Amino acid sequence: MFAFIAREPILDQQKNVFAYELIFRDGKGGTFPEELGSQKAQYIAEHFHPLGLDDISGEKTSFINFSSDTLISRFPTTLNPDTVVVELADNPFNQAGLLEACQHIKQLGFKLAIDDPMMLSSKHEIFPLIDVLKVDVSKARFEQIEKNIPRFLDSEVRLVAEQVNTYDDFNTCNTLGFDLFQGYFFAQPEARIMRQLPASKLNLVDLMGESASSNFDLDRINSIIERDAALSYLLLKFINNPTINKRHKINSLRHALTYMGEVEIKKFIALLSLANLGDDKPLELIHMSLVRAKFFDLLSQARNVSTNPPIGFLVGLFSLLDALLDQTMPDVLKQLPLSDNVSDALLGKTDEFNCYVSLVRSFEGALWMNVIKQSKNLNIDQKQLHGMYNQAITWGNGVRSAISSYFPRAVARA
Template sequence: MFAFIARQPILDCQKDVFAYELLFRDGKGGCFPDATSEKVAAIAERFNPLGLDDMSAQKMSFINFRAETLISRFPTNLDPQRVVVELSESPDHGSGLIEACKHIKQLGYQIALDDPMMLSSQSAILPLLDIVKVDIGKIRADYVTRRLPRFADANVKLIAENVGTHDAFTQCRELGFDLFQGYFFAQPEARIARQLPASKMNLVDLMGESSAEDFDINRINQIIERDAALSYLLLRFINNPTINKRHEISSLKHALNYMGEVEIKKFIALLSLAHLGDEKPLEVIHMSLVRAKFFDLLAQQRGQRTDPPVGFLIGLFSLLDALLDQDMPGILKQLPLVDEVNNALLGKSSEFNHYLALVRAFESALWLNVIKQSKALDIDQKQLHSLYNQAIVWGNSVRSTMSSYFPTTRSL
């Protein structure tokens, strides 16, 4: 479906996604594969025609390039309005790269430097840079503070990399960083033992119905009819062309005739999650969507039962602690989920522990871990990549359906 690629979100100060960095398994250090590699032809044939939007959800794409690729065979068929060219090597090692960057800038591409330590004090590349990425785990805060004015004066935007906690995000924002890369947004801000508010009880009821073996459509209708926003969003979900290409659905009962109980259970779970996390960074919900579809596809591949859709529900609810700022055991005590889902979310299921380790490997481009889980699950690596790519496309589609909940692309 695609070349072997992972993506990592880059967020702005409001924790909205500005772009995704794309990491290539077949390229050294996650870079776009070498110009001499046979993989380049495969990417040009299979990946580019699909459009970067299939991986980057209509956001900007950061792609890391080696100097040799930029100098000799830069892929000019990439859209300069969608792609930021990221340098992975010091631009001061030879004039060839500087000249290549000048040409790339003339083509309309923005240029990012992966590490400010690559820059000498008189670097010729600085006037060509639009963005500089700073690994906050490797560079001291005092160094950043001293160097920030230099980049600000040059109108260069700064990305803080490896931002792993909310405290680190706050510190980097106060230092003057513009964008942030890392999974801080998928971590609870504060683990507080508290009850879910009464306003969320409709959602709790829906979550319970989504995991029940028995399907009580009248009960679900009663819950949804209490909230006009739930009714509206349900119909938007069900009429998404990715999900339902044949019939215009006008009600839950109407949908049941065409989709069946299992698919309806998935979408009432989606409804509950979308509203339960309405105060959190939207990328947390997007990650949950991708995980849900990926776990669902894995469960089918492994011959797991699908009613209730346990794999889907475990993936969808796997980030509840980040959405609700509570620990998972405390959350699950308040939710009427079946034991199989509860146990998996608490890490007590060997099967689903493999799924979680695998999705984290994809999210972080830990390819050796993908290989390890491929062997553990007895699923070919290429098949795993195909399933994950399907999950990304599905998650993007559902996200676009929820347009009122997700922001449009921002520009620098």
């Protein structure tokens, strides 16, 4: 049970999520925290929407850092070796008792990962225990990696490149032979020739415009959806998914309006548009957009920002459009009929939403001091902010699950 946590995706060579590395605010250096006292645990449970590992990682593997002291004497017995990779937070070379602790953890069925920018010698006694070797490519030279990597390619050790923050880094590491890639390279535009949105996406563009309008023209929205039989089918399938709608069987957009209301329909058609607009991109990029959308929506409600149209939701949802469409944000917005309020926020012209963007990036990157700073700027208790972000993660996991069945190419397991 955890209340204060961040996660960073680890993707495979097809850019599907293989796992998340979890970073704990309560643990030294992001490590797994010490056991909470029962009183503190109860207080967190009642106030801050704590998550379990399944909630955080959405049925993916969790990489968790452990201090050597925890591994040697206080390793938690509740973790599942089928879904958790144990990562060594400390240098294993001189720590008394750590080798024996690692041997015990392996006997329990856990996989073991180690951070090593110098790439561990196969002669080291801990080498046979290692399942995953992680290399911070921002600290190691590619020439050094290329020299040392052959001895791992013939072993059963999986190689993770860390701090992969551009597509150039991803392509280089992929060529070198890394299996997995940790970092936010996929949230950056790929370098491509400037292109206009294809005609096949124009229906989605129209829907995005309607979602950001202060007016609600149901006939126009219906006409847009009816132009595209596949989109109409997807809408009904998606809107009847239990994650989205647990109460009623919906058979038309008009029917949905009766039960969901105007604001929720606007959120839904924006979400549907984005998911289809980015159908050739890693699903994790859509997932990040979903979490941001819900988080910004909750922040907007707490700050009494206008909710019709749901500007906070839309700004969060569309905040990665540049990466989704491989264009600069100004070029993207020239092609979309979004309101001035939404466009200005996406261009960084609105102080309110600039705070939201800074805050969500802090949660994504475990920049806890900036969470405290933005808490003061927004006049929202930082623990309440953690609760909102946890709620957004849970919601995003649920919607991702609903979306993934319609885009099976994006979720093949490694």
